[in-house]
Amino acid sequence: MSNNMTPTAALSSLAALAHECRLDVFRMLVKAGTEGLAAGQIAAALDCPASSLSFHLAQLTRAGLLEQKREGRSLIYSVSFDQFVALMGFLLEDCCQGRSEICAPLAEIARTAACCSETDAGSQQ
Template sequence: METTDAVTALAALAQDNRLDVFRLLVQAGPDGMTAGSIAEALDLAPNTLTFHFDRLRMAGLATVRREGRSMIYAARFETMNELVGFLTENCCGGTSCAPAAACKPARKRSKIPA
């Protein structure tokens, strides 16, 4: 993946509704979801979704196909995998990375009573 393609993909995902849409499409798998199902699941207006779908499609992160009267959107897993590969290409200086289990999650902040 070229740097400009990575920047375009990251820019498309750098908005909360688009990120939610993309994550939902990833969960749906290669069969995708209808626009109406996505709108309902995320409680978004259809005209708002059209804009977000267009941005994801232009970045190569989603596809659309027509089935009857429905528009079916699906994640482009090959682009997603290329982006992840681009981001982790030189991970750990070329040596094997520590297993995920060795990483400690960040501590949650606790609210201190006043």
Template sequence: MDSPTVVRALGALAQEHRLAAYRLLVQAGPQGLAAGALSGSLGIAPSSLSFHIAQLANAGLVSQRRNGRSILYAADYAAMGALMGFLTENCCGGQACVPAAACNPPEPKERDVA
């Protein structure tokens, strides 16, 4: 991950609603959350959610997909891992001090997807 990409990602996360939304999406796993559920959990208007999600998507941190009439948002775990890797690559003076942090949630089963 290069510095401009990292700056864009950190800038997108440097806002209270976006950080909260991203954390909820990380917890939700690869199946993601419907826009309405995310908006309700955060207590923000759907139009505000759209704005915040657009910022996260522009930074490459979330994806969206349509499922019927719903839009589902999901965290991009590869991007999250790359960002964490960039932030910790010089940990302990460049020496490996802990195993690399990786979040690889299991893929949802077909019946688990709403």
């Protein structure tokens, strides 16, 4: 159910996201999907000095929100969607105690964001 996140892990994930540059990076990578982006591409898009960006990427990665893989000379970063989903789950734990009017909008967000329901979970790429 991908919801085995400790409070400590959630805390470092939130701390990692709580920075303008890192939040930009993360959202850029959410949009990029599983393919991810090279550090250099991100630095260029964000007009951020390489050493600063590297510091931020390391923080996001240490928090478990990003994964890193090497491809030639480049290091490709991508979102760890498992961790991302687990973080959402952690924040929503025991939400609203059965009073549906509180967080019904979440269902819609999930429908919209998850762009999927279960119509076609097999299409790769």
